[in-house]
Amino acid sequence: MIATILSFTAYNCSNDDDSGNNDPMQQIPLDFSGTYIQEDQMGRPAINTVFVDMADKSMFNMTVPSDQNAAFQNKFQTKLEALNPAHTDPMYTNALGFNAEEFTTALATDVLTVSLTGTTTFFDGTNVLTGRALGDDVISTELLLIFGGPAGTDNPGLTDDNVDANDKPFLSTFPYLASPW
Numbered sequence: 675m676i677a678t679i680l681s682f683t684a685y686n687c688s689n690d691d692d693s694g695n696n697d698p699m700q701q702i703p704l705d706f707s708g709t710y711i712q713e714d715q716m717g718r719p720a721i722n723t724v725f726v727d728m729a730d731k732s733m734f735n736m737t738v739p740s741d742q743n744a745a746f747q748n749k750f751q752t753k754l755e756a757l758n759p760a761h762t763d764p765m766y767t768n769a770l771g772f773n774a775e776e777f778t779t780a781l782a783t784d785v786l787t788v789s790l791t792g793t794t795t796f797f798d799g800t801n802v803l804t805g806r807a808l809g810d811d812v813i814s815t816e817l818l819l820i821f822g823g824p825a826g827t828d829n830p831g832l833t834d835d836n837v838d839a840n841d842k843p844f845l846s847t848f849p850y851l852a853s854p855w
Contacts, residue, residue, distance in 0.1 A: 754820065
């Protein structure tokens with residue numbers, strides 16, 4: 675799976691699309707022999723951790739994203755309503771204006787989408803799940819969307835993890851992540 679993704683990424687990121695470029699990276703034959711198994715599904719941070727029961731972890735991790743909504747949306751909604759019973763009211767919405775069914779439908783397909791035309795952000799008050807910048811506070815965002823209600827002000831003790839920044843500045847060049855020590 676990883677080899678497949680990397681090969682498509684490398685091919686699709688090329689700016690010379692079949693122009694006869696002599697780039698040595700394009701001349702390396704790809705080897706797809708062997709058996710590859712998807713081991714973990716973590717497109718969005720904490721979704722798998724919070725919404726997938728232990729008994730379903732292996733099944734969720736091995737389900738292709740296009741099949742996840744049908745297999746898991748109802749289970750996600752049940753979990754969401756258990757975490758915040760206000761979501762059992764079909765008129766109750768979160769800060770996105772999503773009721774429980776709409777929100778869990780968006781979450782059940784655990785992929786991290788990327789906006790090609792606008793801001794890439796995990797949540798900026800109007801856009802949601804259109805990618806993720808390193809500095810996005812994804813856990814506080816998820817808590818806000820689960821517990822915060824329509825204005826984001828319900829249950830204030832549950833809507834923020836109080837970790838507001840990385841402990842070290844991110845790098846300005848690739849790989850962008852700060853060194854661990």
